[in-house]
Amino acid sequence: MRFVTYRADLESEARLGVVVDDGVIDVAILGERAGVSLPSRMLDLIDLGRPATDAVRDILGNLKPHWRVGAARPLSDVTLLAPIPRPRKNIFGIGLNYVEHVAESATSLDTAKELPKQPVLFSKPPTTVIGPGQPVVHRGDITRQLDWEVELAVVIGSVARRVAPEDALKHVFGYSVCIDMSARDCRRAGQWIYSKGQDSYAPMGPCIVTADEIPDPQVLDLWLTVNGVEKQRSNTRNMLFKVDYLISDISQGITLEPGDIIATGTPEGVGAGRSPQEWVWPGDVIEAEVVGIGKLRHPVVAG
Structure with missing residues (x-):
């Protein structure tokens, strides 16, 4: 199923x-029509777990025409808004998780040329999240090097604490698309949070596809364009650390909770890795897709 957060x-x-x-059915109203109590917010649905999503699936499978009235x-x-418009916690970001991106970053961003032996973690505050079509804000007084990164986002569905890789995917609620915007000239003493954590720097959506529809998250094509020109194209099979390993690794020291989001890293083709380097500016349009999940389109505006 594809769950969205929307505003009429x-x-x-x-x-x-x-x-x-081609329609969206309001989950809470659908539940009322069927005599079942269902939530009106994404985080509440995630908290309720599989019984709630199973209930939605069962109702849809037995959908009666009159149930759509007022609901569809x-x-x-x-x-459409971001599926989780305001995450409860910072997004877990993964850096340097595609081999070719490690190489281009070593050349252009002074990171190590050796492949990481452990996942490289950073975070993006909840205030970075914007929904489909909302503008990415370019603060010209702060950055002259605003860059793009298309990523698969993983949404946690149940508490994951010290889980083994082979059990990790059981804790996934679903998957979405994220663009990890990065102000490359805003790193401070090697730290990334101000570079990647500014307002509007995490476009996300357009939906969350439940994990049962994506049994293997390592077979997904993903791409990004700027003004219609392709900049990134790869497949999640090329991740250095796969989704199951990322969940397991983080959970060894940080408890993952329902609604937590992991942005799993980007492939090669970022602006900083190009020769000459390229950046986005007000008036540019960024589009990105993880095939099978959905597409995002965002204008860049001065702010």
């Missing part, structure tokens, strides 16, 4: 929806 109009509250064909809207008539 500018004055409406954010609501949880499930995408069916065309996707074209709603505004």
Whole structure:
């Protein structure tokens, strides 16, 4: 299933929806029609776990025409927000997780040329998250080197504490798309959080695809363009540390909780790795996709 957070109009509250064909069905209203209590927010759905998603699936499987009344809207008539508009915690970012990106970063960003022996972790505050179509803000007084990174995002569905790699995927609720924007000239003493943690630097969406629809997260094509020109194209099979290992590694020292997000790293083709280097500026448009999950499109604006 594909779950979204949407707003029916500018004055409406954010609501949880499930995408069916070219429409979005409000989950809480659907539950009311079927006599079942279902949540109206994504984090509440994740907290409830598999019984809630199974209930949505069962209702959809037995959908009666009158249940759609007041619950279904065309996707074209709603505004999609980030699936989790305000994460409870910082996003876990993974650096240098594709071999070719390690090489280009060593050349252009003064990182080590050797492959990491452990996942490289950083974080992005909840205030970085924006939804589909929202602008990425370019602060010209702060950065002259705003860069792009397309990534697969993993959403945790149940508490993961000291889990083994072979058990890790059992703790995944689903997957989404993230663009890890990075102000390359804002690193401080080698630390990345100010470079990657500024407002609007984590476009995310357009949905969360539940884990049952993606049994193997290591077979997904992903790409990114700037102004229609392809900059990145790869496949998640090329990750140095796979999703199961990332979850296991983080969970050895940090408990992962429902709704936590892991941005799993980017392939080669970032602006800093090009010769000459390339950056995005106000007026540019970034598009990115993880095939099978969805596509994001974001303008860059001055701020």
